[in-house]
Amino acid sequence: MYRLSKLRFGFPIGLFLLLLLDGSISQSFSVQLFHYPSAMVSHLVVLWLVCGAIFEADQGEAYPMPLASWAAVAGAVFDLYYTGIFGVYVFVFPVVIYVTRRLVLYIRPNFLSGLLIYFIDITIVEALGYLASRAIHLTTMSGSSFLVNTLGPTLAFNLAMFVILYFPIRWVYNWLK
Amino acid sequence: MQKFSFNRRLVIIIVCLIVSFALMTVSVTIRNKKSTPPLIQQFGNDIVGLVDRVVALPTNGLSSSVSSISELLNTYQENQQLKQQVSELAQTKVRDQTLAKENKQLKKELELNASLTDYTAVSAAVITRTPSSWQNQVVINKGAASGVEKNMPVMSGSGLIGRIAEVNKTNSKVELITDNNDSANRFAVQITTKSGATVNGVLSGYKSTTGQITMDNITTKAKLSKGDKVVTSGLGGVTPKGLYVGTVAKASGSDYGLATKLYITPATDLSSLNVVTVAVTKQ
Numbered sequence: 001m002y003r004l005s006k007l008r009f010g011f012p013i014g015l016f017l018l019l020l021l022d023g024s025i026s027q028s029f030s031v032q033l034f035h036y037p038s039a040m041v042s043h044l045v046v047l048w049l050v051c052g053a054i055f056e057a058d059q060g061e062a063y064p065m066p067l068a069s070w071a072a073v074a075g076a077v078f079d080l081y082y083t084g085i086f087g088v089y090v091f092v093f094p095v096v097i098y099v100t101r102r103l104v105l106y107i108r109p110n111f112l113s114g115l116l117i118y119f120i121d122i123t124i125v126e127a128l129g130y131l132a133s134r135a136i137h138l139t140t141m142s143g144s145s146f147l148v149n150t151l152g153p154t155l156a157f158n159l160a161m162f163v164i165l166y167f168p169i170r171w172v173y174n175w176l177k
Numbered sequence: 178m179q180k181f182s183f184n185r186r187l188v189i190i191i192v193c194l195i196v197s198f199a200l201m202t203v204s205v206t207i208r209n210k211k212s213t214p215p216l217i218q219q220f221g222n223d224i225v226g227l228v229d230r231v232v233a234l235p236t237n238g239l240s241s242s243v244s245s246i247s248e249l250l251n252t253y254q255e256n257q258q259l260k261q262q263v264s265e266l267a268q269t270k271v272r273d274q275t276l277a278k279e280n281k282q283l284k285k286e287l288e289l290n291a292s293l294t295d296y297t298a299v300s301a302a303v304i305t306r307t308p309s310s311w312q313n314q315v316v317i318n319k320g321a322a323s324g325v326e327k328n329m330p331v332m333s334g335s336g337l338i339g340r341i342a343e344v345n346k347t348n349s350k351v352e353l354i355t356d357n358n359d360s361a362n363r364f365a366v367q368i369t370t371k372s373g374a375t376v377n378g379v380l381s382g383y384k385s386t387t388g389q390i391t392m393d394n395i396t397t398k399a400k401l402s403k404g405d406k407v408v409t410s411g412l413g414g415v416t417p418k419g420l421y422v423g424t425v426a427k428a429s430g431s432d433y434g435l436a437t438k439l440y441i442t443p444a445t446d447l448s449s450l451n452v453v454t455v456a457v458t459k460q
Contacts, residue, residue, distance in 0.1 A: 020225075020232040023305030027233070028240035029316065030306055031448045036355075053216035057346040080218050082307045083314070084208060084343050084350055087200025091193055117361045129309070135198070136205050138358045139311035150310040 010176035011052065011065065015074050018044040023082060033157070038149045040157035045074055046125055047162060049093065050100050050118050050171065055173045057104040063177075067101075068094045088132045094120045095128070111166055115159060122158045126151050178233055208343065212327045225310075226255075226304065226316065226348040233304050241451070247357045293411035293418035296456040299323050302448050313353040317453055320347045324457050330364070330409065330416045333453045336444025337364065337422045341455065354390060355383045355447050362390065366422055367410035368439075370424065371430065376397035377410055380422070384440065392439040401428045407441050417458050 013109045025042045026033060035042045049071050056065050071093035078089040100117055130146050133139045141150070207214060211440050214222070284292070321344050329341045331351045339353040340363075354362040362383060368376045374397070381393040382385035395401075405425040410416025427440040 016228070017232065020305070021236070022308040023229065023316070024233045024236040026308045027303060027306040028236050030450075034310075034313075034448055036388055036448075041308050041310050043308070077221070077225055079204075081222050081229075081316070082305075083309060083312055084204070084214070085201055086199065086204040086218070087197045090200075091197045127294045131309075132197075133311050136201050140357060141311060154310070 052110040053100040296417040313356040336443040390441040395437040
């Protein structure tokens with residue numbers, strides 16, 4: 001039962017920890033990550049959410065977690081604290097949860113298929129973030145240079161993080177269960 | 178029944194899209210018009226900022242210890258070069274002090290209280306950076322409580338790095354000049370050429386492939402050459418006069434051949450920022 005487990009407190013704590021770690025990583029390794037013109041954007045918070053959805057699917061019916069609402073809260077904090085433009089990630093993060101939940105219905109989640117799902121999720125996050133930024137004139141980057149300079153490096157970085165952190169995060173979820 | 182549920186999903190998606198765009202528009206408007214964000218946003222940001230300081234402490238400490246080890250390797254060479262510079266600097270400093278004193282006396286005689294060059298420096302540490310590829314934005318640990326206001330220029334090392342975009346009570350966001358949105362890097366600057374002529378203009382953008390700031394639409398006849406220093410001109414309000422921006426790297430004809438386009442090498446490395454200085458002007 002989610003309501004009675006340590007996950008009830010552990011999940012939000014992990015969520016906010018990774019949300020803030022995203023910023024710290026971007027700051028500490030800004031020389032390596034934001035090497036103009038290409039940019040690698042760390043999305044550890046999405047990794048935590050996607051791993052949550054995969055864990056939930058693994059547990060079957062016993063563990064319905066309020067992932068979408070926590071995703072919206074994390075998105076709201078992301079918008080207010082990091083970007084200052086409210087209304088982008090507060091919708092994007094729940095969309096990621098929705099897509100992941102749909103996908104795990106068709107694909108049995110394990111390490112490799114999780115990698116595929118995460119690939120799709122990061123693409124959604126970056127693409128929707130790009131479209132929103134174009135709409136409100138935060139960037140004038142063209143679509144092709146977005147694909148080459150942002151999406152490609154970001155996918156590479158985040159998939160590497162998935163490979164490194166998938167088993168530790170799964171261990172944390174199982175421990176919190 | 179199937180058709181009904183499909184329609185309902187479509188309606189939800191469309192409503193979400195509309196709400197999202199409305200919220201974005203509202204927050205962009207507030208960001209452009211108001212000097213501070215709404216109270217609830219400020220409050221939330223202050224709390225998150227407080228928590229973030231605790232989280233950022235170990236990671237920032239780790240990265241600074243790594244960089245100090247790598248710096249140790251070329252310390253000897255650097256020491257030799259710096260010794261030379263220090264002896265020159267002492268002379269400049271003494272002269273600077275004398276001039277500042279003289280300047281103060283002269284201002285007193287003219288009964289001039291505050292001129293364009295006056296500002297107090299508030300130094301702040303960088304807490305975190307926006308994890309985004311188009312918003313080059315950092316969060317610093319000083320806010321309205323320390324006298325920081327929106328649109329104030331921010332410096333690091335020897336040069337200008339950006340301006341304050343949003344002010345909360347205890348932290349604020351800095352938009353770097355590498356940010357290519359509509360308002361981030363429009364600073365009024367001036368260049369003094371080798372022949373002594375002054376050229377005024379406004380910074381117009383950032384060329385990410387070469388890492389240079391661009392300055393467009395210069396219609397002067399004065400000859401601009403490589404190495405000319407670019408400083409803020411103090412025209413147009415909040416930015417004080419005389420903040421160092423960089424040096425001219427290249428002057429070329431602009432896209433339509435009517436005016437000159439300048440490429441400026443920034444004075445500081447804009448990718449690694451740890452401590453910054455906000456130039457607080459009295460208004």
